[in-house]
Amino acid sequence: MTRPRKALVILIGVLAPALVWLVASAQTPGVPAWVSDPQVYAAAKKEGAVVHYCTLPQAYCEDIGRRFEKHTGIKADITRLSSGPQYSRLMQEHQAGLKVTDVFEIALVAAAVEMKAKGMLEPYLPRDAAKVDAKYRDRDRLYSEYYVNVQFIAYNPKLISAAEAPRRWKDIYDPKWKGKLTISHPKFSGITVDWLMWQAKLFGWDILQKLKANDPIIVRSSAEAIPLLVNGERPLSAQSYSDSAWEAKLKGEPLEISYPEEGVVVSHDYTGILKSAPHPNAAKVFVDYLFSLEHAQWLADHYVYVTHPAVKPPAGFKTLKDLKTLILDADEIARETKDVRERFAAIFGG
Amino acid sequence: MTRSVGWLVLESVRDEAGALTLENYRAAVTTPAFRTPAVNSFVLATSVGLLSVLIAIPMAWAIARTDMPWRGLMRVLVFGSVVTPGLLTALAWIILAGPNAGVLNKWYRALTHSTGGVNIFTLPGVTFVAVLECYPFAFLLISGALTLVSADMEDAASILGSSTRRTLLNVTLPLVMPAVLAGFILSFLEALTLFSSPAMIGIPARIFLLTTEIRALFEFPRRVGVAAALALPLLLVTVGLLWLQARLLGRRGYATVTGKGGSRRLIHLGWGRWPMFGFCLLVLTCSAVLPYIVLFLYATARTWSEPLGVGNFTLDHFRTVLFTSSAAQRAIRNSSILALTAATAASALGALIAYIVERRLLAGGPVLRLLAMAPMVIPGIVFAVGLFAGYTRPPLALYGTLWILFIAYLTKFLPYAFMNTAAAVRAVHPELEEAARIAGAGALGAFRDVTAPLIRLGVLASWFIVFIYSLRELSASILLFTNRTTVIGVTILDNYEFGSWRVVSALGCLLLAVNLAVVAGAYRFVGVSFLGGAKE
Numbered sequence: 001m002t003r004p005r006k007a008l009v010i011l012i013g014v015l016a017p018a019l020v021w022l023v024a025s026a027q028t029p030g031v032p033a034w035v036s037d038p039q040v041y042a043a044a045k046k047e048g049a050v051v052h053y054c055t056l057p058q059a060y061c062e063d064i065g066r067r068f069e070k071h072t073g074i075k076a077d078i079t080r081l082s083s084g085p086q087y088s089r090l091m092q093e094h095q096a097g098l099k100v101t102d103v104f105e106i107a108l109v110a111a112a113v114e115m116k117a118k119g120m121l122e123p124y125l126p127r128d129a130a131k132v133d134a135k136y137r138d139r140d141r142l143y144s145e146y147y148v149n150v151q152f153i154a155y156n157p158k159l160i161s162a163a164e165a166p167r168r169w170k171d172i173y174d175p176k177w178k179g180k181l182t183i184s185h186p187k188f189s190g191i192t193v194d195w196l197m198w199q200a201k202l203f204g205w206d207i208l209q210k211l212k213a214n215d216p217i218i219v220r221s222s223a224e225a226i227p228l229l230v231n232g233e234r235p236l237s238a239q240s241y242s243d244s245a246w247e248a249k250l251k252g253e254p255l256e257i258s259y260p261e262e263g264v265v266v267s268h269d270y271t272g273i274l275k276s277a278p279h280p281n282a283a284k285v286f287v288d289y290l291f292s293l294e295h296a297q298w299l300a301d302h303y304v305y306v307t308h309p310a311v312k313p314p315a316g317f318k319t320l321k322d323l324k325t326l327i328l329d330a331d332e333i334a335r336e337t338k339d340v341r342e343r344f345a346a347i348f349g350g
Numbered sequence: 351m352t353r354s355v356g357w358l359v360l361e362s363v364r365d366e367a368g369a370l371t372l373e374n375y376r377a378a379v380t381t382p383a384f385r386t387p388a389v390n391s392f393v394l395a396t397s398v399g400l401l402s403v404l405i406a407i408p409m410a411w412a413i414a415r416t417d418m419p420w421r422g423l424m425r426v427l428v429f430g431s432v433v434t435p436g437l438l439t440a441l442a443w444i445i446l447a448g449p450n451a452g453v454l455n456k457w458y459r460a461l462t463h464s465t466g467g468v469n470i471f472t473l474p475g476v477t478f479v480a481v482l483e484c485y486p487f488a489f490l491l492i493s494g495a496l497t498l499v500s501a502d503m504e505d506a507a508s509i510l511g512s513s514t515r516r517t518l519l520n521v522t523l524p525l526v527m528p529a530v531l532a533g534f535i536l537s538f539l540e541a542l543t544l545f546s547s548p549a550m551i552g553i554p555a556r557i558f559l560l561t562t563e564i565r566a567l568f569e570f571p572r573r574v575g576v577a578a579a580l581a582l583p584l585l586l587v588t589v590g591l592l593w594l595q596a597r598l599l600g601r602r603g604y605a606t607v608t609g610k611g612g613s614r615r616l617i618h619l620g621w622g623r624w625p626m627f628g629f630c631l632l633v634l635t636c637s638a639v640l641p642y643i644v645l646f647l648y649a650t651a652r653t654w655s656e657p658l659g660v661g662n663f664t665l666d667h668f669r670t671v672l673f674t675s676s677a678a679q680r681a682i683r684n685s686s687i688l689a690l691t692a693a694t695a696a697s698a699l700g701a702l703i704a705y706i707v708e709r710r711l712l713a714g715g716p717v718l719r720l721l722a723m724a725p726m727v728i729p730g731i732v733f734a735v736g737l738f739a740g741y742t743r744p745p746l747a748l749y750g751t752l753w754i755l756f757i758a759y760l761t762k763f764l765p766y767a768f769m770n771t772a773a774a775v776r777a778v779h780p781e782l783e784e785a786a787r788i789a790g791a792g793a794l795g796a797f798r799d800v801t802a803p804l805i806r807l808g809v810l811a812s813w814f815i816v817f818i819y820s821l822r823e824l825s826a827s828i829l830l831f832t833n834r835t836t837v838i839g840v841t842i843l844d845n846y847e848f849g850s851w852r853v854v855s856a857l858g859c860l861l862l863a864v865n866l867a868v869v870a871g872a873y874r875f876v877g878v879s880f881l882g883g884a885k886e
Contacts, residue, residue: 057848058677061833079833080677082847084569089829091572092735096742098749111570158655179450185553187566217471217554226849231654232451233444244849254655338571345383350558 032071034292035285036127041072043281049075050282052103053086055269056147057243060302067298068289074282082221083108083190094120094276102283105271107149108190112270113334116142122273124284128291132307135327136268143272146290149191150305150323151222151265153258154240156229162256169202169260172238173210181216182234186341187350188220191267193340194333195239198265198326200340208347211238218348230254239265246303246317263324266305268333362578374575384563384580391542391560397477399538402485403492405633406533410493411518412626417616419623424630430638432486432815433865435822436546437842438858440479441851442641443470444550445648453644471555479547482637484540488533491773494811495529496522498777514617528595528776532769535591542584545825550846560584564732574735581732592723642862649855667856677833678841678857684752685821685838686864692759693817699760700767701809705801708775722768725761734758734829750832758826763819767812774808775801814872818865 035041044050050068054061058080065076081089083106093100106112115121116138123141137144153172155165166172172181186192199207217234219225223244228234230253237245240257249255271290273283289295296308303317313319344350362374378384412418413425446454447470455467469475499522507517523530548559560580567577619626648654652662671678700722705711707719725733737758741748748754778801786796824839831840838861845853 058844059675062676077833079831079836080844084566085828087570088568088572092738092829093742096739098742100749108570114570188553190570218556220549220553221847223847223849227851228448231445231448233448234450248849253653349386349556350383350553350563 032289032292034126034128034288034294036288037284040281040284044074044279044285045072047074047279047282049077050102050279050286051100052076052078052286053081053089053101053105054078055082055086055105055107056080056304057247060299060304064290064295067295068286071289072285074285076286083111084188087111090115090120090274099276099278101274102277102279103271103273103286105269106190107267107269109194109268109270109330110334110337111190112143112268112272113330115272116140120275122275122277122280122283124273124287126284126288126291128288128293128308131309132291133309135329136307138270138272138330143270144291145269145271145307146296147269147299147304147306148320149241149267149269150320150325151191151195151239151241151267152245153260154226154229154237154245154255155258156232156235156254157256158254159232159235165256165258166236167258167261169199169262172236173203173207173214175213177236178214180234180236181211181214181238182219182222182225182228182236183211183216183238184222184225185218185220185348185350186337186344189222191222191241191265192239193337194267194328195265196340196344197328197333197336202262205343208343212347218350226253226255241267242305243303250303259318259323261324263326266320266325266327268330270330359578359582361575362582374573374579377573377576378579384576387558387560387563388580390557394473394477394480394559395538395541398480398484398541399534401477401481402488402537403530403534405481405485406488406492407523407530408626409630409633410489410496411522412619412630414493414496415522415617416619416626417623418619418626418630420627424634427634427638428486428489429866429869430642430862431482431634432490433818433822433862434483434638434641435824435839435842435858435861436479436483436544437550437824437846438645438854438861439482439637439641440547440550441846441854441858442644443475443479443482445644445851446470446640447475470551473555473557475555476547476551476557479551480541480544483544483547484537485633486637487536487540488530490811490815491529491533491536491769492526494770494773494808495526495777498774499525529773531595532773535595536769538591539588542587543825568735577732588723592719642859645855645858649852649859667852668860670853671856671860677836678853680834681836681838681841682860684755684835688752688755688759688823688837689817689820691756692763692820693813695756695760696763696767696816697771697809697812700764700812701771701805703764704768704771704775705797708772709780719768719772723765725765733762734826737761737826738829749830750835752835754830755827755835755837758830759816759820759823762823762826763816766815766819770812770815771805771808774805774811778804810872814869817868821865822861 031038031041054064056064061078061080065078068074068076086104086106087108090101090104104115121142125137125141125144129137129144129146132144132146136148153166153169157165166174166177184192184195186196196207216238217225217228219228222237222239222241225234225237225240226244226248229237229240230248245255245257249257271287273280273287277283291308293308293310296306296311299306300311300317300319301314303314305320307320309321311319313322409424409428413421413428418424444452446452447468449455449467449469449471452467452470458467459465470479503521503525504517507521508514512520543561544559545561545565548557548562552559553562564577564580567573567580647658649667650663650665651658652664656662673679703718703722707722737754738749741754741757748757782800782804783796786800787793791799822839822842823837824843827837827840828843831837838857842854842857845851845857
């Protein structure tokens with residue numbers, strides 16, 4: 001190799017990586033405004049990835065991951081796992097001593113409380129989460145919620161007129177709904193525990209006998225009741241909730257929502273960081289993002305009930321501020337879960 | 351495998367702190383909440399096993415041995431029933447026979463101006479759907495055996511003056527008894543470990559079964575020990591059934607493929623062809639035709655409550671599955687890879703074990719048989735938890751990879767491959783190999799040139815069965831998948847639980863298409879179909 005050519009090779013060898021570095025650093029966005037701590041952010045970038053179990057619909061999980069990665073360059077590996085299987089998986093990983101998951105999200109309040117008691121959780125509260133109402137976060141900062149499940153009554157307007165439709169929780173116990181009702185089983189559906197607790201607080205536990213007299217179909221999660229409702233199989237869902245009901249309504253399926261006069265039941269869906277998180281810093285930045293106004297607004301635009309107080313709701317959608325809410329303390333739900341399930345099983349089996 | 355069983359036994363006698371205890375068994379036996387599901391499960395499994403065999407015997411005989419019309423179409427429809435995941439059958443029947451809005455009920459009421467009809471959300475409803483899910487197992491085994499029965503013995507009976515019916519009852523049926531028993535055992539066990547119909551039809555009807563209860567014990571509050579104590583009796587039942595099968599069949603010879611030639615002829619049914627035809631068509635309409643018609647219509651309807659028509663037609667849900675949802679695409683890719691590899695590995699391993707066990711090449715054959723069969727009855731979730739414990743820690747840290755799913759599928763479906771090949775090996779009389787040995791072939795040569803070609807059909811059948819089951823596997827995957835390694839079964843369940851019946855229906859139709867394509871391709875290139883029929 002002649003000397004000039006050798007020099008050229010060296011020159012290219014030095015310049016090319018420098019150029020790549022320059023281009024790369026020019027493309028790297030600065031620290032996003034919603035990050036709580038720039039130092040954590042720098043460390044998170046080094047970790048480069050975050051692993052999250054999500055309870056939102058699959059399509060949302062995919063989108064959240066894409067947008068987070070676009071903002072931060074940190075890869076978000078999000079698996080949708082509903083609360084029961086998710087808890088099962090978390091315990092499985094815990095017992096095997098695996099360090100694979102960073103951030104969980106679970107609607108089974110008793111499970112979150114138990115993980116807290118077992119010392120599995122890392123305390124953390126994003127800057128934006130401090131703005132949300134205190135009833136949406138744990139006082140020890142072990143979990144908090146960027147969205148909640150709001151339970152109301154849904155009905156099929158082709159089979160039930162607006163005048164006839166229940167306006168109060170009390171109305172669903174009317175014998176005229178015999179053979180028309182769906183409810184969820186508290187053993188399979190976490191949010192059914194506090195729904196039942198509220199019904200009992202309002203009307204006493206003989207609601208179970210009254211429900212049974214109405215011969216309801218028992219589903220494992222209220223989302224399963226939606227197709228039964230829109231197909232006309234069971235035109236009345238006693239505890240429909242946020243995203244699944246709204247999704248069907250927006251698609252033009254025959255579904256109307258009735259917000260009961262006593263108030264909607266607001267059920268927790270807690271997010272937190274595991275002590276065993278393999279990417280502890282990326283986990284914090286990711287939770288920052290989940291609580292950011294930008295993300296909250298995106299979710300609200302998709303008819304999810306977010307806790308961020310500053311979102312602007314889309315037309316026709318009521319946010320938590322506009323609704324009369326019935327909400328229970330996590331510890332109380334956790335304490336009562338076993339009892340509620342046993343009471344239900346005694347009447348309905350399972 | 352051994353690890354899973356070991357884990358099961360260990361967990362069942364341990365409390366949370368790890369100390370030895372019988373508390374789990376006490377809880378399993380004394381809690382009334384478990385007693386009802388246990389009784390329900392055994393009643394369901396027994397009736398499903400019996401009904402499956404009762405349906406499968408005449409169907410298999412008519413399709414494999416008689417001149418009933420449209421046998422080719424029937425085989426295709428049986429295939430359609432075999433590849434249908436239980437969740438889809440259950441979903442289709444909820445749409446068809448829901449008490450208020452079921453399609454069949456609406457028709458019936460419109461035609462008769464009455465208020466009667468059927469209700470799928472009942473114990474007979476669960477049993478009905480479970481039979482539709484389970485009878486193909488019995489059918490495949492019995493039809494495979496019937497194809498192998500040589501006409502020699504039937505001819506002998508005819509020559510001695512026996513009528514067609516007597517020949518059937520006294521000669522043909524006794525000859526396929528091993529397959530009938532195996533068919534009963536298989537559908538019984540399948541019904542015992544079903545998950546979809548108990549969860550989708552049982553729970554709404556307030557009929558609780560063991561599988562849904564066991565799964566719930568892994569969730570909150572987690573009581574793994576009790577789950578293990580409930581699952582262990584299931585394992586013992588299997589062992590007992592397999593032992594019984596060996597006892598009943600052990601002393602007699604059932605080799606039907608011998609060195610003495612023999613041809614198979616179709617039996618002329620005369621006018622009896624038509625009732626037979628009607629019966630087969632009715633069963634297949636329930637298990638394949640109606641479900642797929644309703645799933646396709648459901649997947650392509652914009653709004654189900656509106657009349658169907660051009661204005662109410664959409665391919666959006668197919669588009670979602672194929673092009674929009676990256677999760678669905680990943681699932682389809684992963685499931686394809688897993689199905690191809692698991693089918694190949696399981697059929698090879700199954701053939702090897704079957705040959706060793708049936709020809710008594712090694713001591714401990716029965717133990718090997720038991721090990722190969724045991725995964726069949728362990729509820730999927732228990733099995734997956736055993737795998738989880740075994741393969742997530744170094745040196746085998748396979749969590750989050752396709753490998754752990756591959757191992758799960760291989761272990762889980764090995765029994766099917768084993769049973770299929772074992773039946774094929776049993777049917778080949780050792781005299782054929784002995785003849786080859788006498789003619790100077792080595793042990794390996796005799797296997798290669800004589801036995802291997804004869805059991806080829808059995809091995810191929812295993813491949814297809816494992817392929818089909820892997821493509822739709824759910825119960826083990828649900829505990830082992832991650833976002834990157836998600837599979838079709840998980841995607842279907844996830845969409846079902848989220849109320850997206852449209853997407854489920856679209857996925858189901860696509861699954862059928864893929865299965866049909868693979869089997870049609872195999873039929874074309876290899877010249878055999880997995881239903882035991884060789885290309886004519």
